[in-house]
Amino acid sequence: MASTAPTRKAMTGKAVTRAPRDTAHEGFLNHRRARWAKVAGIISLVALLAYMLTDPTPRHNGGTWLGYTLGSIGAGMIVWLSLLGVRKRVIGARPFSLKGWTSAHVYLGLSLIVIGTLHTGFQLGWNVHTLAWALMMIVILSGLWGISLYATVPERLSANRGEVTQQQMLEAIRTLDRQMDLAAQPLGADDAALVRMSLEQCRIAGSLGQRLSGNYTSDGNALALAAISEKVMAGMRSGRSDERLQQIQFLLERKEAALAQTRRHIRMKAQLELWLYIHVPVTVALLAALFAHIISVFLYW
Template sequence: MHEGFLVYGGFRYLKLATLLSVVAIAVYGWHVPPDEPNGGTWLGYGLGSIGAALILWLMWFGIRKRRYGTTDTLQGWLSAHVYLGLSLIIVATLHTGFQFGWNLHTLAYSLMMLVIASGFFGIYAYARYPQLMTENRRGVTTDEVYNEIGELDRECRQVASALPDAIASLVLVSCNETRIGGSVFRQLSGVDANCGTTRAFDGIRDLASSAEATHGADIRKLISLIGKKSTHLRTMRRDVQLKALLEIWLYFHVPMSFALLAALAGHVLSVFYYW
């Protein structure tokens, strides 16, 4: 019933991209250039034009994605974006004729390959992380977990009000100094080395042995509450981590493709200037 973007339309765009690549390779093999293979032959110009057109069309996806209420589906566009994007590896590489150097032309090529590599990660992320997110959250929504954490904090404060100051202040650390997410690094790591809740948990455990017997029941309750909170925090940090992994590559993929666009423009201009 559900059909992912990779299998969309019976692999329509995989077939198209394969056809494009195979034809490009066949013609490259058949073609005998006047000297060595390069971008300046009719085949080189042909492959270059196809590659440049593909790059422009692939970048159009960013605009198409933000057009709503259309007659065709974005899923089809993404499927085409992925497979035709991958075919660029063949088309553009053949266009170079395997001539590389420290110049603008190879810069454009390298940028393109980096964009494609980041796109590869994107495909991997889209295929793997959604399911992990669902398994991690076990059917509970983010809002529900945040509410639950707030409720646990409230209960902790209530229990702590009858306990010695040393413990109560640790509860405040747990309530006030716990962060979920934050910097990019923190989001991606999925843990917080300086987590207020963990510190409070360890501190209370240490204090528990020296506490008065009358406080025993309350401390045990506190430990179980903070333990429960830690579980929720783990879930949410993992959620944030997976969400970040689903998005982080785009922060590479998109700026790099703009850099590629600039380098491509330079490449095309310089080629025609020195013609």
């Protein structure tokens, strides 16, 4: 037993100061009272003033001293900003705040609109240089879209799921399926086929079209529910209501509700990630275009 002596320090009687930590309850947009917004604002303002107050000949472009300065800053920032993807995956033991990184990423990224555009001197054309600028703008705009999603979706996501986890939502659907399977045992072949449709032809996330449109009326469970409801209504009208069918209808309705909640959940979770499918690949393309832009500038002066 003694061979695996605990490596931890026991109580010492000394007050060991706890590692400093950020206990401020503020989001990434106003991290440290929006410190990075101010930094980014000042950088943009300085760049703008420098651009307006200088008058190089023949005109503003990437080749003037201001152009080089802005270009160097912009390129450095692009590389640094793209490293967020690495930073968030390397945790380690040292102090850092990913929230601070995100905050800087957002505001400095926005300031690139000013820096990058001033660097071009508004000389845009159909070439690799403008391609880099255009890709940068796409990245920034997709980032803006991401921020707007981050600002609005979490609250709805939380409200939709309540205290239920995704795992539990899927489990609830499986439980309903089991109950339905049991309840369907005494049914005739026609009705059982409808239940089977709900069990076998129901896709929780649905097809791409269903996911995009949010319309799941052609899904197995919805069809089964419509058909069974029809039969229950018909039975009631004829005065011969079938309790077993009503039970099935009840279960199908519950499953439909559970499906709706799960689909909303998945949809919002997808929204929170969807923009990254533009943001990240275009960033990679941007880095390549940036590289080509710099090489070509120096090679084909």
